Amino acid sequence: MAEMQIDQDLAQRLFFEGATVIILNVPEGTEFGIDYNTWQVGPKFRGVKMIPPGIHFLHYSSVDKNNSRENGPRTGFFLNLQQRDLQVLHWDQAKEEVDLTPAPENETEAMRANLQEMDKFMGPYPYDTLKKWISLTSFINEPLMQKLQPESGQVCAFSEVLPVLAGKYTKDRVKQNLPRYDTECKSYAEGLARLPKMQVKAGTEIRFTEMPKQMYPQGATPEEVTRHSMDLSYALETVINKQYSTNPQDVLGELQFAFICFLIGNVYDAFEHWKKLLNLLCRSEDAIAKHHTLFSNLISVLYHQLNEIPADFFVDIVSQDNFLTSTLQVFFSYTCSPAVDSTLRKKAERFKTHLTKKFKWDFEAEPEDCAPVVVELPEGVLMD
Numbered sequence: 001m002a003e004m005q006i007d008q009d010l011a012q013r014l015f016f017e018g019a020t021v022i023i024l025n026v027p028e029g030t031e032f033g034i035d036y037n038t039w040q041v042g043p044k045f046r047g048v049k050m051i052p053p054g055i056h057f058l059h060y061s062s063v064d065k066n067n068s069r070e071n072g073p074r075t076g077f078f079l080n081l082q083q084r085d086l087q088v089l090h091w092d093q094a095k096e097e098v099d100l101t102p103a104p105e106n107e108t109e110a111m112r113a114n115l116q117e118m119d120k121f122m123g124p125y126p127y128d129t130l131k132k133w134i135s136l137t138s139f140i141n142e143p144l145m146q147k148l149q150p151e152s153g154q155v156c157a158f159s160e161v162l163p164v165l166a167g168k169y170t171k172d173r174v175k176q177n178l179p180r181y182d183t184e185c186k187s188y189a190e191g192l193a194r195l196p197k198m199q200v201k202a203g204t205e206i207r208f209t210e211m212p213k214q215m216y217p218q219g220a221t222p223e224e225v226t227r228h229s230m231d232l233s234y235a236l237e238t239v240i241n242k243q244y245s246t247n248p249q250d251v252l253g254e255l256q257f258a259f260i261c262f263l264i265g266n267v268y269d270a271f272e273h274w275k276k277l278l279n280l281l282c283r284s285e286d287a288i289a290k291h292h293t294l295f296s297n298l299i300s301v302l303y304h305q306l307n308e309i310p311a312d313f314f315v316d317i318v319s320q321d322n323f324l325t326s327t328l329q330v331f332f333s334y335t336c337s338p339a340v341d342s343t344l345r346k347k348a349e350r351f352k353t354h355l356t357k358k359f360k361w362d363f364e365a366e367p368e369d370c371a372p373v374v375v376e377l378p379e380g381v382l383m384d
Contacts, residue, residue, distance in 0.1 A: 014050035018125065019081035021058065022047040022111055022118070023098060025091040029063040031071045033132040033226045036264070046121035052130060053083045055140050057155075057260055062096040072096065072267045073157040078149050080142045082236075085110050100153045135304040136260060139253035140295070148257050151203040157266035159204060197265075206261060209243050209254060209275045211235070211280065233286035248294055251277070252301050259305050275323060284332035292341035299351045300343075306355070325361045328352075332363055 026032060028043045035056055039281055050056075059076030075097055079087060088103035088111050103111075111118070148156060212235045216228035230235045244250040255277050261270035281287075288295050334340070335348035353363050 011125065014120070014124075017083055018050040018052060019083070019085035019087070020047065020049045020115065021051065021079070021081070021087045021089070023089045023091060023121075024083050026060070026098075027091065027092070028094075031061040031074075033264075034125065035370075036129040036136075036156070039123065042123050045123070046118055047123070048125055049079055049115075049119065049122035050127075051125045052127075053084075053085070054134070054138050055080050055083055055142070055145060056133075057264060058098075059155075059265060060098065076152050076155045076265045078145050078155070086115075099152065117310075132304075132308070133146075134204075136308065137256055139249055139301065140260075141253060144250050144253045144257070147171050148207050148254060150206055155206060155261055155265045155267060156204065158323065159201070159269070206258075206267065206273075208258065208270075208271060209239055209277075210281055211236050211276050223291070231283070231285040233284040233290075234278050236284040236287050238250060239280065242253065248291065249282050249297060252283070252294070252297055255281075255298075255301060256305075264307065279323075279327055282327045282334075285334045285337070288344075289339040289341075290332075292344045295335070296341075296344050296347055299347050303351060303354070325363070328355070328361075329363045 021034075023032075024046065026045055028041060028045075030041050031038055032041050032045070033039065034048050034051070038059070056079050057076050058079060059074055061071035063076045064070035064072070077098070077100060081087070086108060088108045089101075090099050091097075091102070092099040102108075215232060215235045217234065218226050220228065240248045240251060255274060258270045258274040258277065261267040262274060271276055281295070332348055332352050335345055352363055356363060
């Protein structure tokens, strides 16, 4: 890890006041990072020092034992560190991952007593990216972090999956009405059908809020079904009341958590959740007028998130099916309503101007959402 040039007095103060994470026995060549920074560790690496208090994401990719140039998928974990905090962890050689089991108290205290001796083996936290990191995690707090991260504590780029049913032997496949492995496969579809159904291993999935399957109240009339299918405020209020009734701003924390897991943790499912949650927020017309603080903060969150993604990245991922431009186009059409707080209206207009200038997005064209909407009616509801 490269040394950072900072004032000597500041460095000394940070050494004693900042948090320290010690990770012992990390193999040389492992890709290791904290927050927005990544390095390849050397033989003397023992961890990171001078970490500012708050939420941090530590991540790593194990090195291929046979090919030092090849690293495995990224894995990470969130920590909420306090002032002068000391966390002592160990590398699990068998699993090729950081063991998140806290070290015994006597080991931690022994490490604390020898911190100055270990100083040369510790990499300093890169303060030049701290402001950027804070802007991306401003709504993530300790309870929310604990609520969302997997029970295992490890956020993995590729989920560990297991078969839903046993299918190792022919007799197992016969019981499930699946064809034998040794019979001829006549089509691609048949080949897919032969594959066992898989599910994410319990305890390893990120515990994101489940989006409502029904976007309208029970017993809704056909007219209400149509309205709630276009204005998603009912669904958003359902999410807030069920998950975030104490602090509605936590929904923005979940949006940030998903973004970090995608952008830094390389978790594609987190990107899909980010899109779903953003879609729910941006298409909630009544809620935008009601929760002006929440949506003013949403603009700030999006401003920082979109500034951290290279412009050409949108062509490949974010702009597929024109998701982001069409979603924000609806949002901007809602924020210009007279029912919306004037401060929020002005902030949304400035944000739209910024995005148009930076990404050359056209928000003035007629939205695709103006096309007729076909909605599914609740069972038993008939049109007159």
